[in-house]
Each structure stands twice: as C-alpha cells, then as structure tokens.
Amino acid sequence: MTDIKIGLETHVQLNTNSKLFCSCRNEQNVEPNTNVCPICLGHPGSKPRANKEVINQAFKVCKALELDFNEESVFARKTYFYPDMSKNYQVTQYDRPVAQNGRFEVKIKDKKKEIGIKRLHIEEDPARLVHEENYSKVDYNRAGTPLLEIVTDPDLKSSEEARTYLQQLAHVLEYLKVYSPVSDYSIKSDANISINGGERVEIKNITGTSAIEKALNYELSRQKQLTKRNKEVKQHTRRYNPDMGSTIKMREKETEEDYGYIVDPDLTTQKSKDVSNVEIPELPREKYRRFKKDYEIKDKIAESLVSDPGLAKAYEKLAQKHDTHIAATLLTGDLKKVLNYNDVAYSEAKLEIDWLSHLLELIEENRISDRNAEKALREIVENPRPIKEIIEELGLEKSSDDKVAQAVNKVIKNEEEAVKDYTSGDEGAINYLVGQVMQVTQGGADPKKTRELLLEELE
Ligand SMILES: [Zn+2]
Missing domain, CATH: 1.10.10.410 (Arc Repressor Mutant, subunit A)
Incomplete structure (x- = not known):
C-alpha cells in the first residue's frame, strides 16, 4: 500500500472594498495600474495600515475552523526579489499568525473525517505579471489585495480527499460571505505531496476547487513511476499546467531561511482580545442537521437545499406556510434543475418568495400539472416576472x-x-x-x- 500524505495551503482572495494596507479600491478588472498608490507600490516612507474588515473576516473563518487565536498577531516581511513585488518583500504573517491548531470535519463518501488545520494567516497578493512573447508586463492593481491563507496538516490521503476538502471549505467560506462560487478563480492552492515517507514536492498555484484532483493525480503517478524505477524524489517546487494536465519543475525548493522573515516595523501588532464577540452564521453542517430534524426531510434533500445558501433561506420561508415535503421537492427537483440548466445560483435568479408560494398553492390544490409547474419555473428563471402573469399568459392552470x-x-x-x-x-x-x-x-x-x-x- 502506498502511503500518501497531502497538505494544502489555500489562498482565498477577499472582496473587501479597499486593499489590505491602503485605501486603493480592491478591484482588478479596470485599466492596469490605476488602483495604485505609494503604499501598495512600496514607495519609501509610505505608511501601511491594516484593513479592519480583513481582520474581521479572518476572525470569522478562524472561528468556523475552530482555530486557537493568538492574543496578538504580527505582520512580517518575506523578502524576495521579483518584479511582481516592488517593495522586494511581501507582507505576510510568520511566527505569530492570526490563529493555529484547528480542525475541519469533511464528509468523504458518507464518512466523516477530521482534517487538521495548521494555521490561518493574512497576507498581501503580489502584482500580476502578463507574459507576452518577448517581454512581460506588470499590473499593480492586484498588489496589496487581501488574502487569507489556510494551511492544513498533511492529513489528506488521496487526490479525491483533497478535492472534497477544498469544495467543502469553499462552501463554508461561501456561508461566511468571504467567497463567492461565481469567482472560482479567487481560490488558489499550493499542494505538498509525499509518498512512502519520501521528500515533499510542492505544486504551486492550482486555481479553483476542481483542478486540484487532476493536478494531484498527475503528480502522484509521476512520483510512483520514479519510485518504481528506484529513482529518488527530490524536494522541489513544480507548477501545474491545466492545459497540459501535467506539472513542470520550477525550482529547487527554497528553505524558510532564504526568505529572511523580519517583523514589519511599520505595522502594529493586531490584538484579538474580543474574539468571543465575533459572530458567525449557522454553517452548512449545522443547517443540514437542523433541516433534517425540524422539517423531517431526507438526507439527500436536506443536502441539496443546504448546498445553495439562497435556496436554503427561501426554503425556510416557504416551509412556514406550505407542506414542507412538497416545498422541498419543488425546490430541490424542478427549480434546481432549471437553475442548473441556466447556470445560476438561487440568489442570482432574482425570484420572489411570493411567486414560489403561489406556485406551491396551485400544486397543493392540484390546480397545475407537474409538467406545467416546471414550465412556469423555467419562465420565471429565464425571464423573471410575477408567476401569476406567466400562468395566465401561457394558460398553465388546469382547466376546470x-x-x-x-x-x-x-x-x-x-x-x-x-x-x-x-x-x-x-x-x-x-x-x-x-x-x-x-x-x-x-x-x-x-x-x-x-x-x-x-x-x-x-x-
Ligand atoms: Zn494603494
């Protein structure tokens, strides 16, 4: 049996209004190098200040992942020389991050498994490099974008477990409103893999929640092939190329000493004494349990409702005045089918509760056929307007x-x-x-x- 150890370092880009240490707008899809100032460009003498909203969002995630908070966290400079970082250092957190030692329970093929969370820290994103044929361009709009980095213990045992962990983590982050699945690119992971106690290989920059499985599958088979031929797996860093579905060697792995971390003297330490006041919403796992108990619905139906926070919220409203089973069936069956077909989440579809309530009334009174109910849902999703109008227009109600x-x-x-x-x-x-x-x-x-x-x- 091959002993596989995988640890993930996941970067989540936060969508706060301003950047991490300055008041520039945190917006990248505008003309290059327009959202910049002396602070995020690293001009000498400029004074950074930490964005409170970023700290607040970090606290929420720490609480959800049951991490131990440090009484104070400290920003550190990670020194390296590269055009994407005009200061020649990146501000991150090193020996005193926001929190450490947490756990996250994931459900893998109906079995629960606890993944250790080593730490969570805040850091800034570097600028974006755009490579042309013979030259490269730098866009500093991204420099200073706030990132949360969530680091797991090497508890993941397969590429499938890694994907499941990442998807369920993203789901919790969605509930905490620090991530939106519409922008899957805002989650990026580095993976550390070793097999049979061998050296660790790091794969950098795997975008989104699904590419991770492919990247790891490729790397695992590469390492297994080497071991089979009695070749040594050396510690180094690789990059995943999604177009080729393979990993390419980047460099021998740097050691932490190479970065020469020092405390950033421009930034004050962040106190976290009022952590107990941090409020987080009900998370997917708890909501799932409560739905099953309160509404007596099946596992799969509860899971399907909880998978979309907007849909879960709508269900709770409808369940107050309708048959909980009929409402659950309509939302997770026909409605979800139509939403998936149109590739939108519930909250993007701009539906009103009254419309769904009216449709449920017709279904409960047997005044509309299943086929026509689905037709009505297709119409309100594709062209949102009061469902009464649609039913009248298209004559969808059963004849008397x-x-x-x-x-x-x-x-x-x-x-x-x-x-x-x-x-x-x-x-x-x-x-x-x-x-x-x-x-x-x-x-x-x-x-x-x-x-x-x-x-x-x-x-
Ligand atoms: Zn700035």
Whole structure:
C-alpha cells in the first residue's frame, strides 16, 4: 500500500472594498495600474495600515475552523526579489499568525473525517505579471489585495480527499460571505505531496476547487513511476499546467531561511482580545442537521437545499406556510434543475418568495400539472416576472372540470371515426381521444381524469 500524505495551503482572495494596507479600491478588472498608490507600490516612507474588515473576516473563518487565536498577531516581511513585488518583500504573517491548531470535519463518501488545520494567516497578493512573447508586463492593481491563507496538516490521503476538502471549505467560506462560487478563480492552492515517507514536492498555484484532483493525480503517478524505477524524489517546487494536465519543475525548493522573515516595523501588532464577540452564521453542517430534524426531510434533500445558501433561506420561508415535503421537492427537483440548466445560483435568479408560494398553492390544490409547474419555473428563471402573469399568459392552470367535460363532448362529436373504432373493440383508440382532449384544453386537462370521463361518455 502506498502511503500518501497531502497538505494544502489555500489562498482565498477577499472582496473587501479597499486593499489590505491602503485605501486603493480592491478591484482588478479596470485599466492596469490605476488602483495604485505609494503604499501598495512600496514607495519609501509610505505608511501601511491594516484593513479592519480583513481582520474581521479572518476572525470569522478562524472561528468556523475552530482555530486557537493568538492574543496578538504580527505582520512580517518575506523578502524576495521579483518584479511582481516592488517593495522586494511581501507582507505576510510568520511566527505569530492570526490563529493555529484547528480542525475541519469533511464528509468523504458518507464518512466523516477530521482534517487538521495548521494555521490561518493574512497576507498581501503580489502584482500580476502578463507574459507576452518577448517581454512581460506588470499590473499593480492586484498588489496589496487581501488574502487569507489556510494551511492544513498533511492529513489528506488521496487526490479525491483533497478535492472534497477544498469544495467543502469553499462552501463554508461561501456561508461566511468571504467567497463567492461565481469567482472560482479567487481560490488558489499550493499542494505538498509525499509518498512512502519520501521528500515533499510542492505544486504551486492550482486555481479553483476542481483542478486540484487532476493536478494531484498527475503528480502522484509521476512520483510512483520514479519510485518504481528506484529513482529518488527530490524536494522541489513544480507548477501545474491545466492545459497540459501535467506539472513542470520550477525550482529547487527554497528553505524558510532564504526568505529572511523580519517583523514589519511599520505595522502594529493586531490584538484579538474580543474574539468571543465575533459572530458567525449557522454553517452548512449545522443547517443540514437542523433541516433534517425540524422539517423531517431526507438526507439527500436536506443536502441539496443546504448546498445553495439562497435556496436554503427561501426554503425556510416557504416551509412556514406550505407542506414542507412538497416545498422541498419543488425546490430541490424542478427549480434546481432549471437553475442548473441556466447556470445560476438561487440568489442570482432574482425570484420572489411570493411567486414560489403561489406556485406551491396551485400544486397543493392540484390546480397545475407537474409538467406545467416546471414550465412556469423555467419562465420565471429565464425571464423573471410575477408567476401569476406567466400562468395566465401561457394558460398553465388546469382547466376546470366543466371545461374538460366540454372538451370531451366536442372531441366525441368531431372524432366519429375514432369513436367508432373504440366502440367496435379497438381499445387503443381511447388513447387517441385522450390526446385530442389534451390538445383542445392545451394540456390543461388531467390525462387520467380525461380518460375516466371519456370512458363514462362512451359506455
Ligand atoms: Zn494603494
């Protein structure tokens, strides 16, 4: 058996209004080098100050991951020379980060597993380098963007576990509102891998939550091949290339001494004495348990509701005045299908609770067919407007029994041939007649009821 050890260092880019140490707008998709100032460009004599909102968001994540807070945390300078860092050092946290020693419970194939969280610290993102054919360009809009770095113990045992951990971590971060799944690129991970107690290889900059599995699979098979041929796996750093699906050697791994960390004398220490006041919302795991208990819904349904925070919130509102099972089935079935098809989360779809409530009323009173309910949902997602209008416009509500009876009589009168076929023993002709009634009522009649009515009339 191969003994695999994987540890992840995940960087989460925060979407605060301003950057980590200056008041520049934290926005990158604007003209290059416009959101810059002497602080984030590192001019001598400029004075950085830590953004309180960043510290606040870091505290929330620490609390959710059950980390031990340090009474005070300290910013440090990590020295290196590269064009993406005009100060020649990156401000990060070294021996006193915000917090350490936490744990995160993940569910891997229906089994619970605890992943140790070594530490969480705050650091600034360097500038962005754009490589052209013969030269490179630097965009300092990104310099000073706040990042949280979450470092696990080497507790992950396979590429699949690493992906599951990352997806469930991202889900918690989404609940804490420090990450939005719409911008998957705002999560980047470095992975450390070793097999059978060998040297550690680091893979840098794996973007998003799904590429991690592919990158690790490639690296694991590369290391296994080397071991098989009795070749040594040396400690070094590699880069993942998603287009080629492989990892490429970057450099021999630097040691921590190479970076010459020193305390940043420009930044004061960050006290965390009022950590007990940090409030965090109910997290996915707790919500899942509560939904199962309070609404008596199945595991998979509860999981599906909780997977989208907006959808979970809508469900709680609807469950107050509707049948909890019917509401859960509609939201996790047809509605989710339509949302997925349109590739939007619930909160992006701009639906109003009243609309869904009205639809549930029609379903509960058996006034709309399943097919037409789905049609109505498709319409409100694709072109949001009051569902009453849609149902009227498209005639989606079931015809009243009167209308169906009228349609039955009309069809019997007009379809003499088929009626004759049926009465002379061709039972299949009834299906054709049902179809005709459905056409006359524009799908509004209930097929089963229509059949019964036809049989009664033709007796
Ligand atoms: Zn700035």
